Amino acid sequence: MNKAYVIWPVVGLLVFGAFYWNFNKTYLERQRKEEVRKLEEKKERILREALQRKKAIEDAIEAQNIRIAARAAKEKREEEEKAARAALIDRRNRAFDDVNKRLRPQLDRLKGDAEDVKDQIAKLELDKTQYLDEEAFLRTYVRQAEANVKTYLNLLDQLAAVEKARAEAAAAKAKKS
Secondary structure, three states: OHHHHHHHHHHHHHHHHHHHHHHHHHHHHHHHHHHHHHHHHHHHHHHHHHHHHHHHHHHHHHHHHHHHHHHHHHHHHHHHHHHHHHHHHHHHHHHHHHHHHHHHHHHHHHHHHHHHHHHHHHHHHHHHHHHHHHHHHHHHHHHHHHHHHHHHHHHHHHHHHHHHHHHHHHHHHHHHO
16 A cells, blocks of 8 residues: 555656646747747737828828818808908998999988978968967957947847837827927
8 A cells, every 4th residue: 555655646747747748848839839929919910000000190191181171271262251241341332432422412402401391391380370370369350240240230229229219209299299
């Protein structure tokens, strides 16, 4: 049994050694291949990143050129619109000035005529109120005059009746005497 305690571990050690030897022999080569593969992957990744960066820079430059061209076109369009707007404002102002030059004297004359007409209307309104007042006065005066005429006619009738009665009374006295 004592031998078994030594033999089995030695056999295990030999089996382990064989596996280890086989593993160790290929391990260094695998390590080197792995390092080479990692190095190649790193180079490929760096190359890909460089290409992507280069492409991104080219895209950014192209986008920047597009933006610059768009901005230039926009500024040109805004400048043209501003010039067109200024030209329209100038045309409007010239037309306004022309109209003012031609129509200002006529406007001043018409304003003066309007003032004259307003004065005439005011005078006619005053005359109208005076005539209406006079008409109202005359109507009341005519009514009073007609009333007076009736009163005077009644008085004359009464005087004639009194005179007739006195004449009859005098004739009756003369007949009696």
